[in-house]
Amino acid sequence: MLTLKHFGALSLMAAAVLTVSACNDDSAKPVATAQASEATTATTAPAVTDKSSFDEKVAYAVGASVGGYISQMVTEQGEYLGHLDYKLIEQGFVDALNSKSAMQPQEIESTLQALDQKVQEQMAAQMKAQAEANLKAGEDFLAQNAKKEGVVTTASGLQYKVVKSGNGKAPKATDTVVVKYKGTTIDGKVFDEQKDAVTFPLQNMIAGWVEGLQLMQEGAVYELYIPAKLAYGENGAGNLIQPNSALVFTVELVQVKSAENTPNAATEAAATEGK
Numbered sequence: 001m002l003t004l005k006h007f008g009a010l011s012l013m014a015a016a017v018l019t020v021s022a023c024n025d026d027s028a029k030p031v032a033t034a035q036a037s038e039a040t041t042a043t044t045a046p047a048v049t050d051k052s053s054f055d056e057k058v059a060y061a062v063g064a065s066v067g068g069y070i071s072q073m074v075t076e077q078g079e080y081l082g083h084l085d086y087k088l089i090e091q092g093f094v095d096a097l098n099s100k101s102a103m104q105p106q107e108i109e110s111t112l113q114a115l116d117q118k119v120q121e122q123m124a125a126q127m128k129a130q131a132e133a134n135l136k137a138g139e140d141f142l143a144q145n146a147k148k149e150g151v152v153t154t155a156s157g158l159q160y161k162v163v164k165s166g167n168g169k170a171p172k173a174t175d176t177v178v179v180k181y182k183g184t185t186i187d188g189k190v191f192d193e194q195k196d197a198v199t200f201p202l203q204n205m206i207a208g209w210v211e212g213l214q215l216m217q218e219g220a221v222y223e224l225y226i227p228a229k230l231a232y233g234e235n236g237a238g239n240l241i242q243p244n245s246a247l248v249f250t251v252e253l254v255q256v257k258s259a260e261n262t263p264n265a266a267t268e269a270a271a272t273e274g275k
Contacts, residue, residue: 080119131243138246141186159225168218171256178255184248191240197254216253224249
């Protein structure tokens with residue numbers, strides 16, 4: 001999905017496309033209504049083939065690029081954009097090529113800015129509602145999960161269950177850990193899984209991991225049930241982890257490497273950090 005920043009850039013690009021001809025031609029005057037185009041229209045334009053000239057291909061590519069951006073906006077942001085009349089989009093494009101416009105350049109710019117604001121407000125409202133719903137769902141899940149046999153809740157709100165006890169070294173927050181793990185959302189969707197052992201500095205991880213792994217010993221397997229505030233919070237993580245999501249991890253602590261014995265731990269972990 002396009003971000004708000006990306007959408008704004010697309011609107012500015014559209015504004016530039018629609019106004020560039022008028023801005024570069026002092027003789028261009030706005031007209032009361034959209035006039036018939038003097039430019040060659042899509043229905044009468046020569047077909048573009050492998051034998052077309054370079055200039056013909058460039059012309060088609062420019063039009064296809066602009067059309068592609070608009071199509072992407074409609075596909076990915078359609079619920080926020082409202083109805084877009086393709087005939088008017090085409091007319092605005094052709095009018096701009098002919099240094100004509102039914103709207104003043106300032107009005108075009110202000111209209112697109114208003115569209116950006118509308119989309120941003122609607123997206124923000126939707127994201128806020130989804131984040132609130134996720135928070136409530138996580139709280140309900142953790143409340144029910146706390147009642148299950150073997151589940152322990154710590155003072156921070158972290159929950160864990162011992163699947164297999166270990167008998168080796170327990171890590172400190174400053175240590176580097178070697179682990180295998182699987183991460184899921186509370187509805188069971190897997191967003192990350194490492195079946196082969198990976199290595200990273202523990203203190204670089206989310207708070208739920210930092211606390212949870214210090215409860216473990218080498219060889220142990222724990223299930224960690226992490227509230228949103230100890231995971232990725234209001235920001236979420238990419239498209240897979242929504243804002244305010246509680247998470248579930250099954251973690252096997254393979255080995256603990258003391259910080260003083262792993263001077264290059266950060267470099268070793270670079271390939272896996274953030275997974």
